[in-house]
Amino acid sequence: MNRETLSLPMVALRGLSILPEMVRHFDVSRPKSIQAIEEAMLGDQKIFLTAQKDVETESPGVTDVYQTGCVAAIRQVVKLPKKMLRVLISGESRACINVMEFEEPYMRANITVIPDTDTSIEDTGAEKNPMNLDAMIRGMKDIFKEYLLKDPKLSKELAVQIENINELKKLVDVIAANMPFSYTDAQQLLEEPDLMRRYELLAYKLVSEIQILNVKEELQKKVKERVDKNQREYILREEMKLIREELGDDNTLSDAEEFQQEADALKAPKEVKEKLGKEIKRFKNSMNSPAEVGVIRTYIETMLEMPWDKVCRDHKDIAYAKKVLDEDHYGLEKVKERVLEFLAVRALTKKGDSPILCLVGPPGTGKTSIAKSLARALKKPYVRISLGGVRDEAEIRGHRKTYVGAMPGRIASALKQAGVKNPLMLLDEIDKVSNDYKGDTFSALLEVLDSEQNSKFRDHYLEVPMDLSEVLFVTTANTLQTIPRPLLDRMEVIEVSSYTENEKMHIAIEHLIPKQLERHGLAPDQLTISRNALWKMARNYTKEAGVRQLERKIGDICRKAAREILETKKKAVHVTERNLHLYLGKELYIYQMANKADEIGIVRGLAWTSVGGDTLQIEVNVMPGEGEILLTGQLGDVMKESARTGISYIRSVSREHKIEENFFKEHDVHIHIPEGAVPKDGPSAGITMATAMMSAITGRKVRADVAMTGEITLRGRVLPIGGLKEKLLAAKNAGIRTVIVPQENEPDVEEISSEITRGLEIIPVSHMDAVLKIALAE
Template identity: 70%
Template sequence: MNEISMPVVALRGLTILPEMVVHFDVSRECSINAVNAAMEEEGQKLFLTAQKDPEIDMPEAEDLHKIGCVAVIKQIIKLPKNILRVLVAGECRAEFTEFEMTDPYYRAIICELPDENQLSDLVAVQADNPKIQGMCRSLQELYNNFIMWHPKYPRDMVKQISEYRDLHKLVDAVAANVPLHYTDLQDILEERDLMERYDLLSYKLVHEIQVMNIKEEIQNKVKERVDKHQRDYILREQLKLIREELGEESTVSDADEFKEKAEKLNAPEEVKEKLLKEISRFRSSMNSPAENGVIRTYIETMLEMPWDTMSEDCHDIVRAREILDRDHYGLEQVKERVLEFLAVRALAEKGNSPILCLVGPPGTGKTSIARSLATALDKKYVRISLGGVRDEAEIRGHRKTYVGAMPGRIANGLKTAGVKNPLMLLDEIDKVSNDYKGDTFSALLEVLDSEQNNKFRDHYLEVPLDLSEVFFVTTANTLQTIPGPLLDRMEVIEISSYTDNEKVHIAVDHLIPKQLKKHGIKPEQLTISKGAVEKIVRNYTREAGVRQLERKVGEICRKSAREILEDKKNRIRVTETNLHKYLGKEKYQYQMANETDEVGIVRGLAWTSVGGVTLQIEVNVMPGKGQITLTGKLGDVMKESARTGISYIRSIGESYGLEEDYFEKHDIHIHIPEGAVPKDGPSAGITMATAILSAVTGRKVHADVAMTGEITLRGRVLPIGGVKEKLLAAKNAGIQKVLVPVENERDVKELSTEITRGLEIVPVSRMEEVLEHALVKGETE
């Protein structure tokens, strides 16, 4: 073995192997001088050996490993602060025999260390030896597995290593390209026997792979064993700090606040469980703003609902009666029903709240009655307008999965009231409509059924809502459009038209004070006489309620306010004589009873949406071919009544002296004046029959008689509706005697004497009785 003297560089924490190309930084002065000296010598070689203790700054021979690596300097880069970066390539392993300090660097006498079995037959024929081939493949697989744990290691080396077929070169290449600790590399460097070095390298690789596997298993177990509450606490604190830095409200603190409110909420356990579940979802949805917002809205809605919060009802019946009488004139049936409810509540302490349906023409005070009921009962008042509602979700709510989902109007009404026992007015229930989105009437069935509404399901809330304590009041103008099953669940109270006297009382006691206050006029500045109010009712309005009357009073107040400011008047008095100055000429005149008895003219009575009216039916008979003409814009029902009346008259014509072919030789024309106004209904049958008989026989009809009722082919008189309104119309027209069906006699008895006073009301059951009272005896034209 040749001994060579060359400069020495002592490495700290680094071992260089043959076939290894690596760079390292040199900062010690002796090492820099050694590098410079090597650059000046032939071959530019260095002897590189590792220090046993990296902390020693000036090592001696005993502080160095005797076996190192001879390397060729490939590149030197000068760095700041007198540092050299040296790139070297390892050539062969060597051992120093002498070590000396040649100022200013170390030199050593070294000798190369060849592999002990390098020339053996096994190595010489390794290309054809199956054992050597198997060893190569095994080492290559170990290298691949080892590199998998180091994802940042260059992948091009994997392909290069896989191409080696020489075991000696493969062992050196693998050892030079695995990131092992420098002490492990030193052990490999000092092993001269190729087979032993192979075994040692394989062991080191397998050991490292097992260590990495065990490390991963431990990390997984540690992650699994981390206490969940502690982890949540750490994450919560981190999130809190981040949001504080961003200046945002803390979602976690909101969740804690929601949880605290949920635990204090006065609600059933089912509701609380649902709330706590949603709050848990709210905590975990912080990374999804859209979902977080939906859940937040739901939780806030649930917390605002009055699940078991109730207000105390007033059981003072005397006080309730005073409030109802103060706010409304008349309406005795409604007041009695409310007082009955109060009495039952006071005795039984709890009972099913009634579901009232107030039915009547517009302007009769149905909505204001509900407000007065709430005041009398000391209940919270909620009004829900159902006019035009056609989506079932308006009642039952939208499911949370829809964008913009919200509770139904019933649930929202309870949330607005803040208690579970308010008075809830469902206004205009007859104007609910249906479309492809569902049947709104059917959705109301559960709401207005006292046997079902204690577990009402709102699609948005998803938990049962108790509506059994709610006092429902509904209003409608007509019962015709309300389905039977829904109508069956409500207690119907009819509010009929106001009489003229009632309208005067309402105007004096309620409307005039209200309008004076609204227009800023003091009572002593404007006075409207009772006679003026009566004239407004009679000649300026025609309605069942009092809305138009209130508008007329408001018109007087506006004109009076102008006079007070422009003309500096201190007091204004409106009477019958100067009423035209404020309201203009009269708009309506009652069609008074005829002064003389006439042939073929009969006064009938009809019901309209604005009250009762009188209809003058005229019949003319002319020579012709038996044609019947009907004019006056009559509906199908009235046309059928006219034909029925004619058939009845023909059947009894002989008893009145009519020839058999009379109706074949004469044309009959039936007309009802005001042809632009549509007319229909089943209550004009006896009126048209009487007019026809009068015309064909020439007998006069009493001018002071009016009648209403339907006729059959055999002359029976059938009952009709709207008796109160029809009698009011007859009274206003100056009629003395009114013929009504005998079956409506019970309706007449329920009327106040104010309406029936001055009228002779005659019940009739057959057409013969009608003719007896209507036709003037013995007089013909």
């Protein structure tokens, strides 16, 4: 089949593909394209049109356009302002670029006209059987008629024209030329020379367009139904309002009017009132939009419920506060003292800045209940916010109103719950707060707890500043290590230390037993627990700093006693030290008591744990070897460094203690702390390990009634430690008589109650020499 070759001016079109039989106008503004049109008009008015691959390309070359385009005849050219031309063309035949003759000053291409092939039709037998061809023509016309029903934009004249076409090629070209296809879909049809495949591609695209129009029609129908429903509701409301006015029954105010009345009566800062006024106006103007109305209504109701200027009077009776604190808690003298000081300052200054108290201590020591008692003493509303596991900053600051399901933050919600602007707000478990990609929660708390900033705290949902300066914040934590320093600086830390056995017994008698008897439906005369039984429970059935486990054990006894009373018809159950095991089973914990005899290489150390103090034995053995130091018992990095520091100190003073020069080259030193399954770490076992090593190396026995705590330096200085109260309590429980502590901890010793220190000889030391003199037997 011969193919005609032509040389024609060429124009690259943006976002437009021209097809045969297409009559179309387009605007031309590029100088190269304008000159190409002018050259074509000077000749036979034929031009080659092809589409750009990327519509953003400003100066396309041969690689930037599709190789297949359309030869078109220019029917009309109209000049427009700003050096533009409007060109009317009609597409004639497909063609492809052979070579670009030149690109400046305009594009001219050598092209080959592509004739239509009909091999596919011949294969199907359409030429031999006219019925097949007729069926194809009718099928295409039926599809096009169905499309016309869905898209009324196409003219009726086109429908008549299509109906009168009986040639398959012309039918396919005319329909393709008049369909509102995208330029990429039109380019697919342009690049297909085979008539049968072009027929199938056009039929597929027509059916796809029909399906899209069906979906669009269904969506429009649903939207119209919703709009009609809203309009109907609006008309009915207006009619109802008119009927009420006609009947004189117009007492019922609209929601907007009610909101306006409440806003006028609200005691709040000017900024809040202005914001409320704007939102109420928006509410009135959005009555036809239920989704927006719902969001605005929730916001207005929240703003109206906030206690902007509502305050409660503080109860300033110091005697009453002392009575409440003593009723609710046994011990905790430092905490009670600080609370009473705060009340005294408030009473004298009439206001006073509210401090941020941070109660730090082990679990179960009554930190949360102290906050409740303080609120009761002040007769203030009490609200509690649990911060454990809070990761999202929006939990504190609130969500912006633009989010679906937006709500105020926990601080604003707690104020709303309290109903006044000066409640006692407990931020529980502040050390358990964590951060992630949603924001820095600790930084949000900085603004809440900073007395210089919190008078203008801005919640993202409320969008107006709240005054938190009058809120009495109380925070609780188990440890200060996870709280960032800037946040810690804004709080007044009060340590709530471990309870002694005596304190636990008093708490059990005065608080825990009455509470559990009431919870289990028992009268006070139906169950009695002896003091010795309580003492044993505290020592051998619980191992904690607080009283939570002790309360559970009392609950266990109450349940068993209730069952026993019902089954045996007893009038009362008496629990003593002897029959305690019948109710609680065998003893769970046994204290390691002081060794009966002095031994070589064994020293009793004191440790602080999250459940109080404990004692631990450090054992050292010396054996022939090559000078290695072996450390076992799951020791942490700090304890390992303490052991190495201790051995270096011993080597530096080996002459004074008559240790042979080659001793450390010919012997291995093995340090072990029993209970190897329990990890151990901390900076307070240095002098203990050094003493044990010196004892094993020199062969001198260590006194069995001595325990010690303190860190050692390379030169033998003894450094201070923490948790002294818990450690001394553990030493006393273990039957230790003499405790060696760092000299810098002497102020801590003075603050510890005589109940703990009674019977203990506490010796402060500043150097390792003094430790060895006390601990090593002569």
